[in-house]
Amino acid sequence: MLVDDEKLALLQLERMLTNAFSERGLLERITEIHSFQRVSEALAHAQLNPPDLVFLDIHMPEMTGLKAAEHIQQIVPDVDIIFVTAFDEFAVKAFELNALDYLLKPVAAARLQKTMDRVLASYAASEAQTENEKPIAFKQKIYCLNHIRFQSSDGTIFVPKWRTAKAQELFAFLLHHRGAIVPKHVILNMFVPELDKKRAMTQLYTVIYQIRKCMKEANFKLIIETDSIQEGYRLLLEDTVVDIEEWEASLISLATDDANNYEQLEQLLHQFDGDYMGNYEYMWAENERERLRRLWMDHAKRLMQHQYAAKEWESLTRLGDRLVGMNPYEFDCSVLIMEAYDHLGQYDKLKHFYYKQEKHIREELDLPLPDNMISWFQTWLKNRKGLPQV
CATH class of the missing domain: 3.40.50.2300 (Response regulator)
Structure with missing residues (x-):
């Protein structure tokens, strides 16, 4: 059809x-x-x-x-x-x-x-x-990029309707530590430090109940296990995959420089559309956000080297824009990006890219651009007739 x-x-x-x-x-x-x-x-x-x-x-x-x-x-x-x-x-x-x-x-x-x-x-x-005659069961899926959403066993994607912001964050926190026991005192100190223990425990039980009820109403099967010995909770994912785990495993599987893998690598980099729980201001998630950003950037630079060798100039500039947007101080591939703009004849974009990088590093760090960028750009300007010199 x-x-x-x-x-x-x-x-x-x-x-x-x-x-x-x-x-x-x-x-x-x-x-x-x-x-x-x-x-x-x-x-x-x-x-x-x-x-x-x-x-x-x-x-x-x-x-x-x-x-x-x-x-x-x-x-x-x-x-x-x-x-x-x-x-x-x-x-x-x-x-x-x-x-x-x-x-x-x-x-x-x-x-x-x-x-x-x-x-x-x-x-x-x-x-x-x-x-x-052995059908493979479709697994549930949890998406963590940008905001949390679920994909049920019938393939439907939906955003859970949390009763409170605390229920949303506590679920996210348990998901972040999935499979591990999170002590109750850690949860209480993080979410309700201002309450006495009795009131805090009552609120904790209420929030856990809200999470379980939300999952039940959504027909999404997860287990929040209570550990009485260690006094904590553990989120268990049975027949459930997490998008960022799946993404990272696929990315790592392409670590070898096999030419046939570059197309799949490009698709995986496209899939990383935002940050880990990026729509929420959860400070406890920042280390994981940064780790995943670095993983993306390392593989993006690897792909850009391949795109440069293959003369895939448009793809290189698109990926380069994302790389610099994620980390303005990332200069490893800046010369490759400028060369790509030059091959495409996009001279205004080339100059804009260079001057924007130069302005940013001077205003933020009071430092010059790397020598190889300055040298390449000065040489390029001299070879371009009718353009002002540096």
Whole structure:
């Protein structure tokens, strides 16, 4: 099923898909292709004829593709969804909805072939599961980037409705220490230091009850275990994954410099859209925030070195902007960023980047830029006719 409000885009995508399957000798696997310009018509069709594979545009007037995907997943939980968009900032949202892949417009034939690899791998896994008659249970998921949200076992993503700010923070604190016993006295000293012990314990029991009730109302299965010996609480996650753990494990698995891993590395870096519990001013989470930022930056610099060698200038500048935005004092790849702007002919952006970095470090630290940046920029200015000299 193809859904896009632009008719020409639908026709082109249908043609490219037909060619992609045909080149692999798999055209007979497509029994039907249905194209829709209106989301409402696509949803009505899906109710009667559940699709196996959906290509879904994100930016549509009637309903966004992200919202439409939620409806389609409710109708057909096992459907494979591939988002098609002109804006790469939607990629993270796409993967939060368990999309199989996403494509940037205009869709390139080579990139579509990689998507088809994922489609066929997904089908092969599904067929093997059917043959073995051992279905894999879908795990619950907790998202921690920016703000906490849950993904239930049916794939629905939702934000829990906390009764109080203390209930929200205490859950976040237990999640932060998941699997470990958090002593009650630590919790009391952090959350209600102004209360006497009796009143503080009463409030603690109330907040724990609110958390459990919130989880029950959301049909999200977690265990808050009470340890009477050590006088504390422990959050146990059974059949539940945490997004940041999953992300870090995937990132570490790509540590070797395998050229085939760079595309996946780029996707993982895109997924890091914000900070760990970044929407909350929880000081106790700051060390973990900084650790994850450093992990992201280290791998971003590694990818930028590859992009430089591969002359992927636009990708390099986009990633460089994120890197500098995360840490203005990160200069390891500054020359690579300026060279990329130069190759793209974006001279104004190059100068803006340099002068902004120079102003920031002088105002904040009263220091000059690194020598290699100054030397490269002065040489570049001298080689550019008609531009003022430093």
